[in-house]
Amino acid sequence: MSLRKRAGEWLQQTVFVGPGLLAFSAVVLVPFLLGFYYSFTEWNGLDLDKAKWIGMDNLHRIFTDDEKFWKSFWFTIKFTAVTVAAANALAFALALALSRKLRTRNALRTVFFLPNVIGGILLGYIWQFIFTKGFKTIGELTGWPTFELPWLGTPNTGFWGLVIVFVWQTAGYMMVIYIAAMVGVPRDLTEAAVIDGAGYWQTVRKVTIPLIMPAVTVCLFLTTSNAFKMFDLNLSLTKGGPGTSTQSLAYNIYAEALVNNRYGLGTAKAMLFFFFVSLIAIAQVWLTKRKEVEA
Amino acid sequence: MARSNPNAGGGARSRLLGIEAAVLLLALLFLSPFYFVLVNSVKSLGEILVDAASLPKKALFSNYSRVWEIIRFPHALYHTFLITALSVAGIVVLSSMTAYRIVRKPTRFNKVLFFCFIASMTIPFQSVMLQLVRVTSFLELRGNLAGIVVCYFGFGLALSVVLFHGFIKGVPMEIEEAAVVDGCSPYGVFRQIVFPLLKPITITVIILNVLWIWNDYLLPVLIIGSNKDLTTIPLAVTRFFGQYTKQWDLALAGLAMSVTPIVVMFLLLQKHIVEGITTGSIKG
Numbered sequence: 001m002s003l004r005k006r007a008g009e010w011l012q013q014t015v016f017v018g019p020g021l022l023a024f025s026a027v028v029l030v031p032f033l034l035g036f037y038y039s040f041t042e043w044n045g046l047d048l049d050k051a052k053w054i055g056m057d058n059l060h061r062i063f064t065d066d067e068k069f070w071k072s073f074w075f076t077i078k079f080t081a082v083t084v085a086a087a088n089a090l091a092f093a094l095a096l097a098l099s100r101k102l103r104t105r106n107a108l109r110t111v112f113f114l115p116n117v118i119g120g121i122l123l124g125y126i127w128q129f130i131f132t133k134g135f136k137t138i139g140e141l142t143g144w145p146t147f148e149l150p151w152l153g154t155p156n157t158g159f160w161g162l163v164i165v166f167v168w169q170t171a172g173y174m175m176v177i178y179i180a181a182m183v184g185v186p187r188d189l190t191e192a193a194v195i196d197g198a199g200y201w202q203t204v205r206k207v208t209i210p211l212i213m214p215a216v217t218v219c220l221f222l223t224t225s226n227a228f229k230m231f232d233l234n235l236s237l238t239k240g241g242p243g244t245s246t247q248s249l250a251y252n253i254y255a256e257a258l259v260n261n262r263y264g265l266g267t268a269k270a271m272l273f274f275f276f277v278s279l280i281a282i283a284q285v286w287l288t289k290r291k292e293v294e295a
Numbered sequence: 296m297a298r299s300n301p302n303a304g305g306g307a308r309s310r311l312l313g314i315e316a317a318v319l320l321l322a323l324l325f326l327s328p329f330y331f332v333l334v335n336s337v338k339s340l341g342e343i344l345v346d347a348a349s350l351p352k353k354a355l356f357s358n359y360s361r362v363w364e365i366i367r368f369p370h371a372l373y374h375t376f377l378i379t380a381l382s383v384a385g386i387v388v389l390s391s392m393t394a395y396r397i398v399r400k401p402t403r404f405n406k407v408l409f410f411c412f413i414a415s416m417t418i419p420f421q422s423v424m425l426q427l428v429r430v431t432s433f434l435e436l437r438g439n440l441a442g443i444v445v446c447y448f449g450f451g452l453a454l455s456v457v458l459f460h461g462f463i464k465g466v467p468m469e470i471e472e473a474a475v476v477d478g479c480s481p482y483g484v485f486r487q488i489v490f491p492l493l494k495p496i497t498i499t500v501i502i503l504n505v506l507w508i509w510n511d512y513l514l515p516v517l518i519i520g521s522n523k524d525l526t527t528i529p530l531a532v533t534r535f536f537g538q539y540t541k542q543w544d545l546a547l548a549g550l551a552m553s554v555t556p557i558v559v560m561f562l563l564l565q566k567h568i569v570e571g572i573t574t575g576s577i578k579g
Contacts (some may be wrong), residue, residue, distance in 0.1 A: 009400075012481050016396035020389035020452055021408065026434065027449025028415050031426035038426055048429050094318070102315045110565055111322040113433050117561040117568070118554050119510025121529045125536060126328055126550055129347075129543055136332045136346040168325065173572065180573040218576055223552045232512050236533070253421045254513070274422035281417040 004174060009023065039271045043264035045257070053266065068244055069269060072252040079162065079248065080227040087167045087223050089214075091174030098175070099182045109179070113172035120169070124236025127165045128152065131237075155245035158238045165233055170226065174219045181215030182208065216290075221284040228270035228280060249273055315357055332554075336547040343543050358548035362535070364551055371531040372556060376528060377514075378440070379508045382447035390452050391493055394459035395485055399468075409460065412453040420450075420513060422579050428517055438522040447508055447519055455500045458575065462496035463489070502564070502571035528553050 039058060041051035062069055094112055098105055115123060139147030151157045185208055193203045206233035209216070231250040234240060240247035240255065245256065253273060257266030335343045337354040362368070397405045427446070428437070436442030466489065474484050512529040519525040526534070532553050539545060561568060 008481075013396065013400070014408075015482065016392045017405070017408070020393040020456070023389065023445055023448035024412070024415075024452050025449075026430060027427060027446050028418065028423060028453070029411070031423040031430050032415070032418055034426040034429065035422060038429075045425075045428070048432055055399075094321075097318050100311060100314065102311065102318070104315065104319065108318055108322050110562070110571075111325055113565075113569065114558065114561065115325070117506060117557050119512065119557075121510070121512045121530055121533060122550060122554055125532065125546065126332055126554075129335070129547060130331055132326050133335075133343060133347045133543060134328075141348060168328075173576075176569050176572055177576055180577075214356075222576060225436070229421075231421070235512070236536070250419070250421050254306050257425050267425050270419075270425065271424040273417055277419050277422075278417050 035267055035271050039268040041264045043260050045263050058265050072247040072249050076249045081233045082163050083166045083227045087170045089226050090171040092178055094175045095178035115169045116173045120232030121236045124233045131161050158246040177215050177219055181212035185211045225280055296528045332547050332551055336551045340544040356463045358544050362545045363548040366531040366535050371526050371528045374525050375527040382508050383504045386451040386455050390455035394456045398463045407497045412456050415453045443518045451504050458496055458500055466492055499571040499574045502568050503575045
């Protein structure tokens with residue numbers, strides 16, 4: 001290769017990749033790598049440039065003397081398990097109904113998708129009103145005990161409040177993915193099943209579901225990772241309360257750093273958080289690969 | 296469930312109607328929070344506390360004009376728009392260029408880089424945010440417009456590069472080769488020939504990033520939180536709730552106006568949005 005051509009290649013590589021790589025390094029790569037260092041320091045938000053190396057102290061503290069972190073860990077696991085099941089069940093049912101020839105089909109799809117375009121912060125505040133004032137009025141009008149509970153006032157109602165809003169927000173998104181997959185199922189396969197005497201649910205179970213498995217995997221992992229990382233909603237709906245009973249992991253990290261001003265400890269927790277999230281991602285890759293081999 | 300009964304046609308039709316009725320009912324339930332917000336946003340606080348479900352006796356629009364001032368709505372709307380537009384424009388340009396180069400010149404460096412982009416998508420925001428505060432302070436990117444926009448470039452790049460990458464792989468090289476023969480420079484080839492071909496995936500990239508950045512909360516808090524001149528809608532609303540607790544008359548009016556721009560955008564562009572999300576989540 002001539003010198004001039006090589007210089008041209010260099011210039012092209014720099015022009016095309018350089019600016020993006022620079023932003024990506026400054027914002028994602030370098031901060032992420034710094035995380036490994038700051039996890040072992042005592043560091044606060046007031047003296048950002050003064051971090052003191054303290055070795056394993058942060059990790060030691062998290063594992064032996066941080067009940068709240070582990071409470072928020074179990075809270076997050078429970079929250080994820082419940083919302084993944086509920087959101088996907090609802091989304092799948094909606095997709096089944098709305099891939100039929102209903103007259104109001106398009107309008108209905110719009111309605112179910114709508115909550116998704118609004119951010120978690122605003123949705124959380126809206127639902128704070130629904131739970132505290134709206135439910136109270138409905139309770140007075142109907143006398144149903146469910147509506148007369150102290151919503152968001154106890155750990156239990158706080159948990160279910162978050163679950164309800166999260167499912168309400170996510171189901172439409174997953175529905176769209178399920179519908180796109182169901183549209184791709186060849187008509188002759190479902191028709192053949194019906195001719196062979198299969199009922200509706202049997203056709204769904206034996207023909208539709210196996211054929212849309214890739215979409216099912218995508219939806220399960222999208223909801224799992226979103227639920228596990230839930231933050232905005234947590235902040236605006238319950239603020240982790242009452243007390244710290246509804247703190248998700250992401251919220252616990254946020255509070256440790258930005259409320260308690262312990263950046264070092266917060267970073268250590270955040271790196272553990274990354275570890276948990278990458279376990280979910282590895283599981284997804286592994287499962288997807290395994291399926292591809294089988295198919 | 297048996298399909299063999301003689302009235303199959305009529306039965307199927309009435310079953311379909313039954314499903315439609317059930318789903319319609321569920322849709323009303325889905326919309327009910329918006330009903331509560333709208334109805335109560337034009338009531339006095341006293342009226343809300345007595346009865347939050349009924350229509351207002353007399354619509355009171357002063358809530359809207361008051362909260363419009365308090366949260367400086369036009370100001371917040373303008374900055375949300377500005378930050379979103381600049382960030383998304385930059386993400387589109389940078390990620391399409393990066394992806395194009397990675398596809399056409401798969402050197403070892405570029406392959407590793409692409410792997411880094413994919414791997415970085417698993418990093419939760421919380422795991423970089425504190426160190427990001429440090430780095431952006433050092434680079435003097437905190438508290439200014441350029442800083443927040445550069446942060447969005449960095450965080451938005453990975454997914455967008457992956458989406459462009461998948462699309463560019465399917466773009467035939469013959470057209471580009473012909474243009475080179477005609478004397479077009481590599482930059483000209485990209486700008487005039489390749490980029491226009493990327494329109495479908497560009498729309499997807501724009502939509503996914505707009506929905507994220509428009510609604511984003513934590514990154515703006517950390518990067519521009521101290522600079523009140525750059526307050527976005529989520530920040531303005533959160534600040535309002537911090538100062539005016541239980542002032543639901545004002546709060547609901549504020550929420551109603553804050554939700555409106557993105558909802559209107561969704562209703563206008565819904566076909567593209569739904570398509571964009573489907574492509575985005577299946578490839579991403």
